[in-house]
Amino acid sequence: MGELFQFLRARSRMTNNCQTAIMALDAIIGHKVSTLHVAVGRSFFTPEGSRSISGGAEVWQGYYQSARPTRDKMMINIDLSATAFYEGGRLVQIVAKILELRSPDDLRRGLSEREHQKVERKIRNLKIRVNHRAEARTSSKIERLTQTPASRTMFEKDGNTIDVATYFQTTYNMRLIYPFLPCVIVRRNVFLPLEVCDVIPGQRHMRKLDGKQVDEMMNFTRQNPTLRANKIRAGLNILDYRNDEYMQQFGVRVSNEMAMVDGRILPTPTIHYHPSSRDNRIRPAGGVWNLRDKKVATGATLGSWCVLAFLSPDVLPDHDIIAFVRELANTCQDTGMNIPNKNPPILHANPQGNIEESLKQAWLRAGNSAKAQPQLILCILPNTGQPLYAEIKRVSDTVIGVATQCVQNRYIRQTKKQYCANVCLKINVKLGGMNSFIDPTQIPFISDRPTILMGADVTHPAPGPGSDERPSIAAVTASVDAKASRYAASIRIQRGRTEIIADLANMVKELLKAFYQTCGRKPERILFYRDGISESQFGSIITTEIAAIKAACQALDVNYKPTITFVVVQKRHHTRFFPIDRRDADRTGNCPPGTVIETVITHPFEFDFYLQSHAGLLGTSRPAHYYVLYDDNGFNPDMLQTLSYNLCYIYARCTRSVSLVPPVYYAHLVTNRAKLHARGGPFSDTGSEEGGGAAVTFGVVKPELQRVMYFA
Incomplete structure (x- = not known):
């Protein structure tokens, strides 16, 4: 513990003994509660207070707790947590819910x-x-x-062949209500009708939730800041640290009050639109604005579509x-784009048909109609179903090489x-335009000298059968203009569940070349934002990825050494902030955009901070935690905090400040898009539940799209 105290007082580095002490504290604070509740x-x-959601699942609320090293002392991070469990009870009821039927009676067919x-x-x-024998308490x-219903599922009994339904009638005097349903197999040649099975409660739902379940879970877990803070305080009564005999034995004492920290609000940047706009320079209030009286900074021309x-x-x-289309074209024109062709050809296609052939026909019609290279296919979708959307993006990105914009049918009639x-x-x-940019005087790190911003993310297959054979997808995005508003992307498929980006050097090299081809100069500075890394991986990142960035620069020119x-x-993470005074909160009760926390709860001595850069929408806002692992550029905290916050105002897809710096946000979009590029069906991050361990191959984004923001 002595080494840990030295570390907390910034007198020594993190050692193995420090890590062991922190792990021990985690074990101590979690031991008693884990014996009383599902951990x-x-x-x-x-x-x-659990709530049922669709598909035979339910959401349980709980609490997260973790021992965290901070300045001068250890603290416990407590937050609300929630996860899905399978509902307990009759299995036949669960089956009906999985199939979204009103009752088990609908299973009679x-x-x-x-x-x-x-x-x-x-x-x-x-x-x-089983529920047909009171003495049977063991679980299976x-x-x-079975492939056959209970009335036709046969097995050997005393030398005779008998079906399961007849066996239950003769042995237990039990006439099955659902003999037309299959049986579950629990061991070899042990068949149980669905209706004699009860699901044991308290089993965690290990498979990825579907879209409907996620929405239902989000509605349940979304808590406004006041309610969330009150529930966290109530959780302290459940944790009951002061009466925890294990903590008392180790002399650990915990305050029952939340930590109070000082925060500051960064100034809002000025956003520039085209000079001809009536409102071409704005400083948004509350992190939100609109396009009224504004034209995009650089409008693209759309003629062939x-x-x-x-x-x-x-x-x-x-x-x-x-x-x-008329309303869309007029809006695009009013917003600064050039739309010489407001009457594009219209085609209809079967959503269950050959999507690739339909898109190719649309591409040909666009080109023949405008006598020019097709630029865009506007796709109208019947619903929000993923398979059709995925196939459209796979074909347009990797087969044809044309931008696509999907819109939902429900927005067409009510434009x-x-x-x-x-x-x-x-x-x-998507067509190479630029929507807005930050006043150059407010981002001097970027505007003073050629500077490239990069963002990286890796997505992994979710746990599930066959997921071990699934690859991970790495993406790096990079700014390719002097205003850090336009981005290019690079994608790699790598071994599953590998967080380190294996081919980072070549990806960075590609993007440095893209910057040079656009700007005519090599970037003198690189600011690299990396998403998805846990603290336990920091050491590996320093020795691999930072080295890979340097290697990429050296491969281009042995004397090329930009500062990184x-x-x-x-x-x-589970850190949340709650304004003490309601007057300091925004309209949702959250901290206002630009809130920075850099003391008390941060690392004992390293360069990190929390930044809440977005306006609250629903629930309690989650700040981003920025942690500097390497710095050649001599950033002081205010410089990096202000730059990161200002960048959050030029995310291309909306007119509001966002919760992550755009380079990382775009990298996340690119990895999600790359999942759809799998040949033979979209890559599933839920594991190969239906396709076994079949190899997944991915299409490559066409060169004509790689230098524009096709992923937006």
């Missing part, structure tokens, strides 16, 4: 092959108990479903599409100018 990592959960596969996938490895684990509606003319007539303006922002940057700053950006 998952550093969180524990209770079924009290039996299961289709697709429903059979879905149910089997969802209930595999669930622990159950579901391996799979086509509309491809994945709905029949009966469902979406051409006159509705024409009205929407709103604000919606069209948001679509315009995306189209403009490497900053880790963390969003997956």
